[in-house]
Amino acid sequence: MEKSIHINRPFGKVGLWACLGLLLFIGAAEAVVHIKPVQAQLLAPGTANMSRSFDIQLDRLNARVEQGERIDCIFIGSSRVLHGVDPNAIRKAYSNITGSDFKCQNFGVLGMGMKGSAETAGLLAKLYHPRLIIIGTGFMDIGVGLPDNAIAESPIVRYNSGDFNFDGWITSSSLAFRDYLAEISYLAIDNAHTQNDFLLYNSTKPDGFLPLNGHKADNLQNWNNLNAHNKIKTVFTRSVKKILALKKENTQILFIEMPLRTSTFKAVPHAGGYRRVFEDGINSVLQNSGSQMWLTQDLNIVPESGWYESNHMNVDGAETFSTWVGEQLGQAVKDGSLILPEGSQTNP
Amino acid sequence: MSITSLAFAGFVLAVLMLYYVLPGKSQKFLLLAASYIFYISWDWRFAITLALVTVFNFFFSRSLRQLRSQETAPSAGGRSKKGKRLLWLGILINLAALLFFKQSGFFLHGFQALLSRLGFPNQIGILEILLPVGMSFYILQAISFLVDTYQNQIPATVNFMDLALYLAYFPKLLSGPIERAGSFLPKLSERVVVDNQRITESITRILIGLVRKIVIADVLAARIPANFFSSPSTFSSIELIFWWIAYIISLYNDFAGYTSIARGVSGLFGIELSPNFDNPFFSTSITELWNHWHMSLSQWLRNYVYMPLSRYMLRFNQSGRYLPNIIVPALVTMVLSGLWHGESWNFVLWGALMGIWIAAERIRTVYRPAGENLANLPPWHPRRIFSWAGFLIVIFLIAIPFKFDIANSIVFWRSLVTNWFPPPSLLGWRLPLIAFIPAIFIDWIQFGKHDELIFIRWKPIVQSVLLALCVLLIFLAFHAEPPQQFIYQGF
Numbered sequence: 001m002e003k004s005i006h007i008n009r010p011f012g013k014v015g016l017w018a019c020l021g022l023l024l025f026i027g028a029a030e031a032v033v034h035i036k037p038v039q040a041q042l043l044a045p046g047t048a049n050m051s052r053s054f055d056i057q058l059d060r061l062n063a064r065v066e067q068g069e070r071i072d073c074i075f076i077g078s079s080r081v082l083h084g085v086d087p088n089a090i091r092k093a094y095s096n097i098t099g100s101d102f103k104c105q106n107f108g109v110l111g112m113g114m115k116g117s118a119e120t121a122g123l124l125a126k127l128y129h130p131r132l133i134i135i136g137t138g139f140m141d142i143g144v145g146l147p148d149n150a151i152a153e154s155p156i157v158r159y160n161s162g163d164f165n166f167d168g169w170i171t172s173s174s175l176a177f178r179d180y181l182a183e184i185s186y187l188a189i190d191n192a193h194t195q196n197d198f199l200l201y202n203s204t205k206p207d208g209f210l211p212l213n214g215h216k217a218d219n220l221q222n223w224n225n226l227n228a229h230n231k232i233k234t235v236f237t238r239s240v241k242k243i244l245a246l247k248k249e250n251t252q253i254l255f256i257e258m259p260l261r262t263s264t265f266k267a268v269p270h271a272g273g274y275r276r277v278f279e280d281g282i283n284s285v286l287q288n289s290g291s292q293m294w295l296t297q298d299l300n301i302v303p304e305s306g307w308y309e310s311n312h313m314n315v316d317g318a319e320t321f322s323t324w325v326g327e328q329l330g331q332a333v334k335d336g337s338l339i340l341p342e343g344s345q346t347n348p
Numbered sequence: 349m350s351i352t353s354l355a356f357a358g359f360v361l362a363v364l365m366l367y368y369v370l371p372g373k374s375q376k377f378l379l380l381a382a383s384y385i386f387y388i389s390w391d392w393r394f395a396i397t398l399a400l401v402t403v404f405n406f407f408f409s410r411s412l413r414q415l416r417s418q419e420t421a422p423s424a425g426g427r428s429k430k431g432k433r434l435l436w437l438g439i440l441i442n443l444a445a446l447l448f449f450k451q452s453g454f455f456l457h458g459f460q461a462l463l464s465r466l467g468f469p470n471q472i473g474i475l476e477i478l479l480p481v482g483m484s485f486y487i488l489q490a491i492s493f494l495v496d497t498y499q500n501q502i503p504a505t506v507n508f509m510d511l512a513l514y515l516a517y518f519p520k521l522l523s524g525p526i527e528r529a530g531s532f533l534p535k536l537s538e539r540v541v542v543d544n545q546r547i548t549e550s551i552t553r554i555l556i557g558l559v560r561k562i563v564i565a566d567v568l569a570a571r572i573p574a575n576f577f578s579s580p581s582t583f584s585s586i587e588l589i590f591w592w593i594a595y596i597i598s599l600y601n602d603f604a605g606y607t608s609i610a611r612g613v614s615g616l617f618g619i620e621l622s623p624n625f626d627n628p629f630f631s632t633s634i635t636e637l638w639n640h641w642h643m644s645l646s647q648w649l650r651n652y653v654y655m656p657l658s659r660y661m662l663r664f665n666q667s668g669r670y671l672p673n674i675i676v677p678a679l680v681t682m683v684l685s686g687l688w689h690g691e692s693w694n695f696v697l698w699g700a701l702m703g704i705w706i707a708a709e710r711i712r713t714v715y716r717p718a719g720e721n722l723a724n725l726p727p728w729h730p731r732r733i734f735s736w737a738g739f740l741i742v743i744f745l746i747a748i749p750f751k752f753d754i755a756n757s758i759v760f761w762r763s764l765v766t767n768w769f770p771p772p773s774l775l776g777w778r779l780p781l782i783a784f785i786p787a788i789f790i791d792w793i794q795f796g797k798h799d800e801l802i803f804i805r806w807k808p809i810v811q812s813v814l815l816a817l818c819v820l821l822i823f824l825a826f827h828a829e830p831p832q833q834f835i836y837q838g839f
Contacts, residue, residue, distance in 0.1 A: 005368045005542045017812035022819060048827065167827070177827075184828045190573070190776025 029176040045178030046185055047156050047171055051147040053110040056201040060208050061105050073104040074124050076117045077136030080258040082108025084313040086322040087207040093326025098334055106208030113145025118239035119152045125246045126160050131340045133251055136258045139278035142236050211315035212308040232281030240285045250341045255293040262300055264310035349389040351609050352561055360613055376509055383518035394480035402512045405490045408438045409497045438494045446487040449479045482522040486515045488648055493529040495652055501530035510536050519614040523606050523836040525622045525644035540618035550615030552804050555818045557608030559786055560601040563825040567783040568598035570829040577751040580760040585767045594780045597787050602835045627795040634705045654681045674710050679703035694754045
């Protein structure tokens with residue numbers, strides 16, 4: 001079996017032309033998707049394997065930074081943050097106290113727990129270098145949130161945390177590719193319900209806030225099975241530690257409890273006990289870390305009329321709560337109990 | 349190591365680089381070592397099974413050849429039956445090995461059901477035996493080796509390494525094509541030059557295969573609703589038709605894609621593998637369909653089951669119009685084909701239906717005078733329309749047992765007839781409809797020119813555009829849907 005390779009020149013011209021054509025096409029596609037009117041026609045870019053809610057938030061944040069805005073603070077958490085934190089109200093209240101501007105971005109992602117928040121905080125700290133990262137949390141976040149593992153394992157998060165991978169590199173580098181991911185996810189939708197969910201987040205405001213109007217009837221049965229919340233989980237503790245490690249990157253970290261509607265909290269069996277488990281768990285990690293946890297449940301900041309349902313604030317409740325956050329932040333910065341670094345925000 | 353993975357691409361490149369620099373004889377060692385490394389990457393136990401099958405068949409074939417040479421010597425006075433008995437023993441041992449791994453569940457489940465029905469307590473535990481990937485393919489090749497040895501169609505110089513490479517050759521190891529020993533083994537001794545033409549053809553085959561697998565088959569397979577196969581009654585007739593077509597196109601492109609990649613990779617080593625598909629959906633009869641679908645299996649079955657059985661039947665009645673001579677070989681062949689595909693009664697039933705249909709077509713050809721051949725009738729003739737409708741139904745039948753058991757098959761057909769309500773949503777059809785475009789394009793172009801590599805005969809500029817488009821589509825589709833395992837890899 002004597003075989004040998006015999007290549008006669010010229011060979012590979014078709015391949016070379018194809019490579020050239022491919023490069024031209026990719027370049028052209030990249031240029032086209034950067035044109036503003038074209039961007040306006042496209043869906044918010046995707047990041048693969050994550051929730052649509054995450055993609056929209058990343059797009060909103062990116063858009064603000066690209067417009068030259070300096071983002072001082074990013075508020076990360078679940079849908080309780082998404083619907084309950086109004087960055088504009090924080091800015092006003094903060095400004096009233098300190099007299100200086102303070103721009104915040106809401107990065108609430110549907111279903112995201114502490115593990116997802118930690119990965120997201122790592123990504124955003126690396127890409128946007130905010131002065132302050134606020135984690136909106138509560139005893140409901142002791143377990144792993146629905147999109148948490150997908151976020152942790154997604155190529156873009158792994159790539160930005162130092163684990164080089166081609167998909168992460170191209171997702172971080174190419175807007176055309178991210179646009180493709182969004183469009184293909186949309187095409188893959190097979191029913192109207194999912195399509196509505198997909199498009200729902202399009203109403204998210206440029207500062208990441210998605211307000212809810214009015215009220216919705218509560219279903220307390222959803223709160224009956226909270227046994228999983230009676231013990232602090234290792235993944236929760238590890239995630240909090242991971243977030244605290246970001247202080248080395250010149251970013252201050254603050255934890256704020258996202259409250260539940262008081263009437264619901266009182267009606268849920270053992271809610272007080274679960275909350276104590278959460279409080280003890282997080283405080284044990286925060287000890288000597290220089291970061292604080294602001295507890296809000298007992299303060300009754302949001303009146304009954306400020307709730308959309310038991311878990312989420314409506315637009316009025318969000319304004320009330322965010323104003324309180326802004327005032328507290330302003331006061332803490334003013335009296336020196338919260339020190340914000342200068343930060344070194346750069347465009348990603 | 350899946351053959352669509354980057355790891356496999358790296359593996360092939362590394363082996364190729366060594367292959368081109370090594371002298372002739374060492375190349376076989378390299379290919380054999382690479383094949384076993386590839387197989388071990390799936391499971392080391394698979395490699396042991398393959399090695400045992402190889403050793404057994406090598407020594408068995410030597411005994412067979414020795415006996416045959418004694419029998420065919422002038423002094424022996426012609427054939428005796430000893431050689432044939434030995435051949436049968438070898439075939440049965442190979443089949444027993446396959447049955448042990450593949451069909452044990454089928455027979456043991458059946459045996460257990462029978463015992464339960466007779467009132468015996470459930471005392472036997474069903475063995476969970478891991479079927480080595482690709483075993484169904486290499487066992488058929490081992491049988492081919494024994495038969496071809498017996499028939500003196502293989503050079504007497506075939507050594508252990510040739511046989512080991514014939515069975516283990518990694519491009520065809522997992523899902524074929526099933527090569528006939530008599531035609532494959534001589535290739536290992538030929539001097540083949542891997543030149544511009546061969547490289548171009550091989551890369552084209554690999555690209556076509558990747559498009560078929562990643563752009564068409566995987567996208568379609570991922571979009572088929574999860575409950576489509578478990579509860580077909582919840583779908584409207586239109587949805588059942590649409591998703592079933594999507595599944596058949598996915599199944600075809602999955603396997604055709606694998607074969608194309610395997611042939612392309614093998615071509616880079618200068619070893620030509622047999623084609624497995626020839627645009628089967630342009631066939632005009634089931635007989636023709638099976639001559640164009642999984643051709644290497646069809647040829648194996650024709651050479652080693654259908655033809656010997658037909659010859660055997662003709663001993664009793666030499667008339668080609670004698671019905672048992674027409675029906676029995678077709679029926680037995682297709683039932684065996686069904687059993688090869690899967691260890692369940694629906695595959696047996698499917699094989700029987702295919703066998704009956706093929707026999708019916710043969711009867712029609714034999715009994716109808718040539719002038720009344722369907723092909724001579726106008727396309728709108730009721731008999732041609734009826735024939736087409738029947739053909740479409742059978743095409744529909746082809747993939748049924750891959751996904752449905754008998755009960756669900758019945759539900760599927762009943763729902764197809766009764767569920768004529770509008771589909772609740774057509775949103776899910778968008779991606780499959782996009783995937784249909786390259787599926788139709790590739791087959792249409794290949795069939796139109798009767799040339800699977802027609803694309804490399806086009807103008808260079810068109811080839812460049814097409815090549816760029818293929819690479820782009822493969823990349824994009826790879827990121828649209830998670831890669832799926834090859835369907836035929838499970839056999």
